[in-house]
Structures are given as structure tokens and as C-alpha cells.
Amino acid sequence: MHRARIALQASTRTGNTERFASWLLNKPQAAAATVYANRPKSSTAAEPFLNGSSSAYVETMYNNWLSDPNSVHASWDAFFRNATNGAQPGVAYTPPPNLAPYSKNEVPLTSLVPASGGMPSISAGSPINEKIIDDHLAVQAIIRSYQSRGHLVARLDPLGISTGDPSSSGDWHGGLRAFASEVVIRQHVRFDEADMDRVFKLPSTTFIGEKEKALPLREILNRLEQAYCNNIGIEFMFINSLEQCNWIRQRMEPPNVTKMSNDQKRLILARLTRSTGFENFLAKKWSSEKRFGLEGCEILIPAMKQVIDTSTRLGVESIIMGMPHRGRLNVLANVCRKPLHQLFTQFAGLEAEDDGSGDVKYHLGTYIERLNRVTNKNIRLAVCANPSHLEAVDPVVQGKTRAEQFYRGDNEGKKVMSILLHGDAAFAGQGVVFETMHLSDLPAYTTHGTVHIVANNQIGFTTDPRHSRSSAYCTDVARVVNAPIFHVNSDNPEAVMHVCNVAAEWRATFHKDVVIDIVSYRRNGHNEVDEPMFTQPLMYQKIRKTKPVLEKYADQLITEGVVTAEEVKDVKDKYEKICEDAYNQAKQETHIKYKDWLDSPWSGFFEGKDPLKMSTTGVVEETLVHIGKRFSSPPPNAAEFEIHKGLLRILKARMEMVENRTVDWALAEAMAFGSLLKEGIHVRLSGEDVERGTFSHRHHVLHHQKVDKATYCPLAHLYPDQAPYTVCNSSLSEYGVLGFEVGYSVTNPNALVLWEAQFGDFNNVAQCIIDQFISSGQAKWVRQSGIVLLQPHGMEGMGPEHSSARLERFLQMSADDPDYMPPESPDYEVRQLHDCNWIVANCSSPASLFHILRRQIALPFRKPLILMTPKSLLRHPECKSTFDDMVEGTTFRRLIPEEGPAAQNPSNVRKVAFCSGRVYYDLLKQRREKNLEKDIAIVRLEQISPFPYDQIKAEIAKYPNAQLVWSQEEHKNMGSWSYIEPRFRTLLQNQKHIRPMSRSQTGGWFSQLFGKAEAPQSDQTGPHTEAVPRTISYNGRATAASPATGSKAAHNKELRNLLEEFCVL
């Protein structure tokens, strides 16, 4: 690009006014221009069509034409022009091309005649006419070229080092720019210097003329050059809306659009002083601390503030932001105005006062409510906490924004908006950016426009753009959603502010995404201890010679007489004093509080609550019946609403279940949702194909078979005053959509937010959200979330990729200590839940599903719930519950004990099989077939983590003579085995260390727990150190690399082996 500019300048003539257009000159054409001179003039009076009655009319027309040529029909215009130019009688009249009015983009033929005298007539077929037409078309093409491709030669790089050298191998961005001067301009242009003063009519697709309808070519080019090739490069011509394109042209093309008032200039300078001063202060006080400073892109702070000012002025009250490491502390300090002493305490290495393991300072979030002094309006600013994983926070911010819009009833995004900041390398490299962009216009996911700001320092850690992306710009991903992209040189603060204003107005007008690409540089290494000269020596030589933008801009304003040097110094000193005072205040602090860094505090939720008191989850039967019936009925206007016959059958079967007081999986889920909706809890279920359900079991949205888009959602119409129910098919994305729902879930605790994986396997595409936000979010950021992950899981012979939700991974990330058994207490369940990082469950019964979903809201805090969900069980005749399991007084059963014949005579039971999930039904069948119902007890763990030690202990004690096994259908290195095995061991071993006791004291409890054979023979008091605890053995598939076999035969064989082993006594 830079090279292209130099080449361009070298070919210019003297002075600025000519420079812009010299490359348009094409010498051989010059002769043609002289041909047109000195044509004879003629009189209109000799025209054959004139007669007595028409002449008065013609005279009126003529007088009108004289005062304004546009006031008469084009044909009259042509006629008068030709006539006054001396056309012979009968020749001056030119029939109009058609009588219809000109469409917007057509240029009337007459207007092609040059306004200056001595030009040719335009009678049909004349070669001269073609030249005029061609010239006008060429000018139009030039205008269009500037609009489309001017950005390619715009001066965007403050370092001026994007060379544009096509010979430099691999640097095709540069190559593209060198080529651009040809592409942008020369392909269309064959003008002589003499043509530069010719006036050309401007098409309706440009606004460079402001009120002028025509301009000399020289001025046209000058203005285009200013608008499109100066310090702003705009990409917008791919937008498929003329209205939107014109909107942008109107704001970018008129001369002097970037001009600022002196007050505005002083404000920019003041903000730039703070932005620069903050980094300088940190560098001075903590020179070797990593802070990922903003130096080189200090303009980011004034830019963000400008977007916020303009948006606030246009009605926005709450802004949710997501950003990476670069300049984050500066944003917190100077955009959010987070108290500086709180920021500085983060450098002091203090211990936290509250729970949690914390995070590094450049990941923390914040929430501030304050007055915007520029607009004098109250504003809420939140920066979401985020992990190191670049761009992962994007969908989370969008989900949070959407939720806030939802709760405020801001259906058009007029009050709440998001701003996403990006690094250049991450914006181009991370796929989640694309996934997030694709949510931007989906009805259930849109946030009605996001302002994206790229702090484009032209480097990613140590990697140059030519090695980090294949696209011309780091922002190309935004083109997929028709977002306009404004590239702007960071060293022109006024241009940056103009672009920020336009971007904010765009968002407020069209409610669509927009990108501001601030092309800047990174003054230091990737962080403050890195040496950038190792890898970018030339770039950094240039950077060392480049003055900081603050200095440049201050000099500019001093020269312009806007500020004095003393004022500049004064503002700088004042800010340094503010920092110094905060620094001293921070030194007084002895602790930090993680709560100070929350991005959306749930005010009122925790207050006055017993942290260990859970509400009940059973509901009155009447509620179950009401929801069940509504859920099983066609729409109220059934006569007009034709639903599919198959669905009618499903509804009928549902109704029969309700009448029989039974529920299957889908009905239990609907009853959980419905009862929460009744209680005023908003429920949102999102994921791929969730409306129907991957396995065609849910059918929450009924579709009219004859009318397009006519749908009915029964759960949204259960009660007149119920909370809103949202069920929405998502885009085919896991990372983006799960991130979105996490963001949604953290906004308001009084909502049940669920994300369903199509098959559990696909959750690993969203692994980053699971690891970085769901599993660890509370520990890092005291950020609670009650999100539910529904993950179809089960070995049903469907092959490697449709079997496993990777239960083992979730269990492995459960933070409860396998060697520690919490002491028993009446609130054991809720205490464990309080202390865990998430809940992992693999329920086997619809009632369990009902209760565990409701328990999410009954808890006095929020925890993520990872739920393995069934596939074949959705239709399994035995996988049913009754209303008795769900009515008032019933609760979630973490463990379902054996209730059959084995439980009647427990001492005769020879084996207790503990299991979880769908394998229970296989075991049940096998036991029945082998007639072992008295010999084998089957105990189901409906909740695996936190581990229900208390209830398992009781079950073990119940069967003193039985061997203990864990039966699972997953392979041995998968499923629950590696989680439950050490915990069983702890449970079984720990008992002998709890307290020494005598047989008489225990009343046989010891032997029950440890088994007869191992029980100590002595009746003496004292510790039973010699006791050998019972153990649990494994019953399931062998280890494997792949979660499941692709062969049905192998699958069946594995299952047979598992079941046969289960029966061995």
C-alpha cells in the first residue's frame, strides 16, 4: 500500500490540487478533445413543429429552462441545449429514450452535454456523442471504483510499512495493494489534463457534491480521494441494500465530514492523555509486570468512549463489552472508570477476602453504573470476564446482551447493546468469531447489532499478518453478514472519532453489526517483558522512530491554536496526580475482593437467603394435569390449524399418559418447564433442532401443514400470567451457541437456560466454553451460572460418534476431592451442591429429570448441570414415572435404591450392582431373564457428582453379604468408573477411621458396612485397624480408544459380555 502511494505521488504534477489526479492522464486521447471546439449556433424559431398555438407553450418552457434546466422534461432540455448550441432546424430535437421517468441510476442523455459552451450537439449516431457518453460513464465508473476499492490504497498504516511490494513472496496483501492503484483507477480512465476542468453530472449514488449536482472532474477526484483514500478506508459496497450504501456514502463522502469543533478536539486530546498516561504510569510503577499495554493503539480508549457517547445520545442505556488482554486494564480504568485503586491492588499480590481461586488481572470483568458526563445520561457498563482463549467471550457477551434486552423488553436493541473488541490476529484466526457473527441476525439470538472494534496492531504475538491469515484484511469475516467495515489510521484521531460516530449511528439506525478496524502498531513486545526485535526488527526500528499519537496530536492542536503547550502539560500532570493518589490509596488495602470484579451482580438474589435452604421440587397434581393436558392438545383454533397426522397420534398418546397419571421423558421435561413457567421462571431451550428434538420426541412447536410459518407452542400458552418460554433451533454451532447460552444464563438467576447438544459427542466442539466458563467460571470470577447441558448419551450401536457425551471428562473436571468424604449432616445434599463446581447426572427416570431440572431453580445459588440424556429411553416402555413420583412431598432422588424382591431380603443378596443411566434397563431385563431378582440388587445413581456418599453408604450397609460392582455400558477408561472407583474406595476405607468403636456400640453397623468375612473377630473396643474393607469391582466394556464400535455385531457382543458378567455370582 505504501509503495503504491509513493508511485502515485511520484507521477503527480506540482502542488496538492493536481496530485490526486495525475495518474488519470492518458496522452493519446488529448487530440480528441480539440475536435469539439467552435460549433455554429442556430435559432429555435426555425423549428418545423412550431406554430401559433404551440409557440406560447414553448416560450414558457424556454423561460423555465433558462432559469433551471432541470425544471423541464429531458427532451426539452436536450432540445434547448442543442438549439442554443447552434443545431440546424429539425436536428435540435432529440426524442427521449422512453417516456417513463428516469430511474435513480440512469443519467439523462441531455445531461451528458458539457455545461460549457462550444460543445457538440448530441444527435443520434454521432461519434462525438459516444465520447461524451463514454466520459460520463467513465466518471461514474471512477466514482464507483473509489467507493468499492478506494480502501485498497487508503493511507491506513501509521507506520507506513505495509510495503505493497508484489515481488515480496507471500505478502499478497501488499501485492494486492500495489495492484490496487491499477484496479481502482486506471482501468476506467482515459482523460486528458484538459478534461480536468470539464464539469460532470454526479450520479445519485454519490454525495461528494453535497448540494452540487455537477462538479469539475478535478474536484470530483479530489473529493473521492479525500473520502476513500485518505486515513479512512471503507468496505461497504458488498452490502445488498442501496439504502444502506447510500447511508454510508452520505456520511463519508461530503467534504470535511471528519472536521471536529475545537471542543471536540480538546476532548479527544484529554482522553488520549488519560489513555497514554495510564499505560505510562503502570510502566513506571510495575516495569516488569505483564499488563498487555495499549501503547501504539492508545486511541482505542477515546474511540470506545466516542462509540459509547454517540450510542448513549441515541438512546442506549446499557453496554456490554467483551475484550481480550490488550489494553484491558486501560479500558477498565478509563472507559468504565473502575476505581483506580482497585485496579492497582491487583498488582500488589494480595489475598482475596472471598471464595474462589481468582484470575489474572487482565481477564477480570467489571460492572459500573455511572453518569456519562458528555451526554448527561446514566449508563451501565459491563466488561465480561474472559479466559485467555481469544474470542471465546464473543458469544458469551452476545448471550448476555440478548438476555438483558429480553428482561428489559428491549425487543429492538434500542437500550442495550454490545461492543466487542478484537485483536487483528485473533479476529481473523478464531472460528468462533464466524460462529458469533452468524448469530447476529437470527431471531432468537440477535442483539440487534454489535459494534466490533479491532485493535489492529498488525501483529499477533510474534507472527506477521502474512503468516496469520489468507484474507486481505483481518476483518474479512464480517463481510459474511454484510457489516460495513471502517479501516482507520490510528494516528488520525479525528478520523477515528468520525468513524466511531458513524459506526454507532449505523448500529442505532439499522441494528446490524459494524466493524471499526483501528490500524495501529504495538510499541512494545507482546507483553512488557518480551523483546520484539528478535522477530520484527524492521518494524520495531520504525516504531522506535514513531512519535506517540498523543505527542503528534498535541502538536497539531497547538499549531492549530486549539490548545496551548501549557494546557497540554497541565492535563497530563493532573492525570498523573490522580494515578499517584490512587496508588497510595491502594497501598493501604490489605485484601482484594473478587466480588469487585463481577460483570453482572445479581442484586437481591442472595440477600436474606439461607445459603443452604432449598425449596421443594414436587408440585401439586393439578399443575401436572393442567400442563400435561395443554401439552397434549392441538392449538385452541384446531379447526383452522392443521397439524401433522403423526403428531396428532403423539398428542393422543400423551393425553392417555396424563389420564393414566404416567409420564415419559418428554412429558416430564414439559412438566418441569411448565411448572417453572407458572412460578414466573423464564425458560429458554436452545440448540440444534431442539424445537422438535433430535429424536423427534419433544415437539414443542407445532407447524401448520398448509400455512407457511404458522406455528403454535403449547408451553408458551399454559397460563395467562406465566413467564415467557423460548425454544429455539440454533445455527449449526456448538462453541458459539453454548457460549451464547452461558452468557444468557449469567444475566438473571431466575431463569432456566438449557443448551442441548444434537448428540452428546458434539459438546467437544464447545470444549473451550465448557472448560473455561462452565466448569471454572465461579472459581475464577465468582460468576455463578445455572445453565443446563442436555447431552444425548448412550451405547446403542450407533457408532463412535453418536454414543458418548464423554461423561468421563465432565466427571474428571468435577472439583470434589475423591479422598474426602464430607461429614454427614441433615443438609448433606445442598451442602455438597453448594461446594461443587457443577453437577453431573445421568438420570434413568422421567421423574428424576423433572426434579433435577426444577432443583436448578429451587437451590439458593446457581450451579451448572451437566445432564446425560437418553435416546432409546425416550420411547422405552419401562422408562416411565407416575405422578406419585412428582407430586408435592417428592424430591429428586440422587440415588434410587433397589425396590424389588432383593430389597425384601437384603442379607440374601449376593451382588449389588451400582449403575447410572440407561444401562439400568439392560441390567433389569437380564436379571429378569436369568431369574436373579432375589440375588442381585440394582442401585441407580441418578446424580453422579457430587457423589452421594451418604446414600451409597446406606445401600452398602443394607447388603452385608453382597459383592459390590459398578456396572456401566461405556468402556472402562470412559463413563463413570474412574470417578466412582476412588470415591467408593474412600467411602469403604474411611469408615474404619471415622471413630474406633466396639461391636456393641455399632450394633453390627461395622460388619454391615465392611462385610461379614472381613469384620474383626474381637469384641474389644479400639480401632479396627486390621479390618479389610469391601471393594467394588468393575463390570463393563474393556478399555478402548474410540468411544464405541462401528460394528453392530461387535456392539451386541460387547453388551452380551457385559450382561453375562453382571450375572456371575
Ligand SMILES: Cc1ncc(C[n+]2csc(CCOP(=O)(O)OP(=O)(O)O)c2C)c(N)n1
Ligand atoms: C485461542 C488462543 N490461542 C492462542 C493464544 C495465545 N496468544 C495470546 S495473545 C496471542 C496473539 C494475539 O494477537 P492479536 O489477536 O493480534 O492481539 P494482540 O496481542 O496483538 O493485541 C496469542 C497467539 C490465546 N490466548 N488464545
Ligand SMILES: [Mg+2]
Ligand atoms: Mg495484534
